[in-house]
Amino acid sequence: MAHLSTNTPAVDVYLYSFGNSNARIVLHHVAYGDVSPYEKVAAGEYTVAMRAAGAPGASKPVLSTSINVAPGGAYTVAGVGPEAGLRLQVLTDQLTTPKGKALVRVIQASMHQEKVTVRLNGTDLANEIAFSHVSSYTAVPPGLLSVHVTGPSESATRTVKLTPGSIHTLVVLDGASSLAVDDLIDAQGSKVVPNGGVRTGFGGTAARPGAALLPWGSAVAAGLLLAVGGALFASRRRRPALHAR
Amino acid sequence: MRRRPPASGSPAQSDDAQARRGRHISSIRVVRRPVAAAALIAGLLVAGIAAAGLSVASQTGKAAAPVRPPVNPTKLVPIPHGTYAAPPPAASRTVAEPVSLLIPAIGVRTRLVHLGITSGGTLQVPGTTAVAGWYTGSPRPGEPGGAVIAGHIDSRQAKGVFYLLRLLRPGERVFVRRADGTLAAFQITVVRSYPKTRFPTSAVYGPTPDAQIRLITCGGTFDWTTGHYLSNTIVYASLVS
Numbered sequence: 001m002a003h004l005s006t007n008t009p010a011v012d013v014y015l016y017s018f019g020n021s022n023a024r025i026v027l028h029h030v031a032y033g034d035v036s037p038y039e040k041v042a043a044g045e046y047t048v049a050m051r052a053a054g055a056p057g058a059s060k061p062v063l064s065t066s067i068n069v070a071p072g073g074a075y076t077v078a079g080v081g082p083e084a085g086l087r088l089q090v091l092t093d094q095l096t097t098p099k100g101k102a103l104v105r106v107i108q109a110s111m112h113q114e115k116v117t118v119r120l121n122g123t124d125l126a127n128e129i130a131f132s133h134v135s136s137y138t139a140v141p142p143g144l145l146s147v148h149v150t151g152p153s154e155s156a157t158r159t160v161k162l163t164p165g166s167i168h169t170l171v172v173l174d175g176a177s178s179l180a181v182d183d184l185i186d187a188q189g190s191k192v193v194p195n196g197g198v199r200t201g202f203g204g205t206a207a208r209p210g211a212a213l214l215p216w217g218s219a220v221a222a223g224l225l226l227a228v229g230g231a232l233f234a235s236r237r238r239r240p241a242l243h244a245r
Numbered sequence: 246m247r248r249r250p251p252a253s254g255s256p257a258q259s260d261d262a263q264a265r266r267g268r269h270i271s272s273i274r275v276v277r278r279p280v281a282a283a284a285l286i287a288g289l290l291v292a293g294i295a296a297a298g299l300s301v302a303s304q305t306g307k308a309a310a311p312v313r314p315p316v317n318p319t320k321l322v323p324i325p326h327g328t329y330a331a332p333p334p335a336a337s338r339t340v341a342e343p344v345s346l347l348i349p350a351i352g353v354r355t356r357l358v359h360l361g362i363t364s365g366g367t368l369q370v371p372g373t374t375a376v377a378g379w380y381t382g383s384p385r386p387g388e389p390g391g392a393v394i395a396g397h398i399d400s401r402q403a404k405g406v407f408y409l410l411r412l413l414r415p416g417e418r419v420f421v422r423r424a425d426g427t428l429a430a431f432q433i434t435v436v437r438s439y440p441k442t443r444f445p446t447s448a449v450y451g452p453t454p455d456a457q458i459r460l461i462t463c464g465g466t467f468d469w470t471t472g473h474y475l476s477n478t479i480v481y482a483s484l485v486s
Binding site: 037038039040074093095096097165166167185186187188189190191192193194195196197198199200201202203204205206207219220222223224225226227228229230231233234 | 280281282283284285286287288289290291292293294296362365366367368370374380382383384388389390391393395396397398399400401402403404405407408439441442444446447450451452453454455461462463464466467469472473474476477483486
């Protein structure tokens with residue numbers, strides 16, 4: 001859940017299973033620029049409602065939208081736009097990166113700077129992106145990188161640490177005095193992905209080969225004994241007859 | 246008076262006696278020889294099949310099925326007390342490094358060593374089978390992403406720290422204590438075994454939006470020719486908020 005509408009006061013955000021009037025999750029006093037951590041929910045249809053902070057849970061929401069949560073999916077529900085035209089936007093967050101890369105997208109939530117350009121170490125992440133718009137993800141080489149945001153009259157610079165296998169959202173906000181940039185981690189994985197399985201055992205609790213071989217070994221011995229016995233029996237009984245002749 | 250039976254081949258044997266004995270022998274040969282031949286064939290068959298089994302069995306060895314500790318294991322490793330840190334906000338990366346792991350359900354309490362990558366590109370494993378290790382290339386437990394912790398199922402002689410890992414069940418809890426003294430509690434979601442040839446690399450090391458943990462050990466059949474187990478047991482758990 002994200003509050004990205006600069007002139008809208010704080011809100012309470014409710015998440016309902018579709019058709020169920022008991023809220024599954026309630027986030028209180030979500031103010032401009034706040035982004036909650038992800039909450040885990042079962043796949044299915046949900047309703048997100050926003051009420052003014054402190055308003056009764058049974059009151060009519062200011063805004064609501066529905067969201068279809070797919071298994072294994074991740075979503076950001078953002079309140080965007082000016083207060084007069086506030087809307088809830090459901091963003092689908094990506095959860096995989098190209099090997100060894102990081103993914104970055106931009107949410108333009110600055111109302112004071114209507115259009116901004118966001119560059120990351122010289123790569124354009126968003127060019128002249130308008131207020132309340134969201135860029136698509138860009139794959140970038142990981143590292144400690146410099147983000148530069150320029151609007152018509154203000155600009156901002158900060159560094160972000162992007163590890164391989166991480167997915168970030170940069171939020172351009174109206175700060176106290178000037179533009180600000182928030183760096184959100186959408187998802188992250190291991191920086192270096194090891195190959196294959198893990199060698200975490202030496203066999204001390206596995207059946208010893210001796211133990212496993214014992215029944216087979218005794219069967220071999222018994223079989224051979226039977227065969228030799230049979231052969232001896234046949235030849236020994238024949239021998240006296242030859243002597244007698 | 247008792248008559249001694251004549252010794253075989255004795256010169257005192259009468260022709261009559263010899264003839265009788267000859268007949269007797271021939272009648273035995275008729276009856277006994279097929280039995281002896283059958284025994285010979287059956288014996289060779291059994292020995293052959295058993296030898297084949299022997300050669301197969303010498304290559305592999307299935308681990309004996311372990312049982313959970315009979316006593317209530319939470320008495321051995323109590324559920325830890327301490328500050329349960331909330332998940333960090335999406336904009337920061339503030340959790341401290343993990344230092345120890347507790348799994349009350351199977352009586353595991355171990356410090357966590359640091360694990361890297363081997364020169365062969367595989368995950369390093371702890372140098373001793375008595376401790377588990379955290380892969381430093383994975384997120385810290387409690388940060389967004391899947392923290393990876395590996396431990397041995399056994400040494401060459403004895404049980405290892407993760408000997409009972411495969412017996413964990415969804416819903417049971419795993420605790421990680423961090424360098425600043427805070428605790429992160431995880432609830433098990435999935436326990437699965439995979440052949441190492443089909444290791445779920447992206448599920449284990451790939452990005453996740455929430456804080457998760459993966460506990461990895463060996464399992465399945467032990468290959469005595471290579472000295473390695475053929476499968477990995479993986480426990481997936483999610484941070485309890």
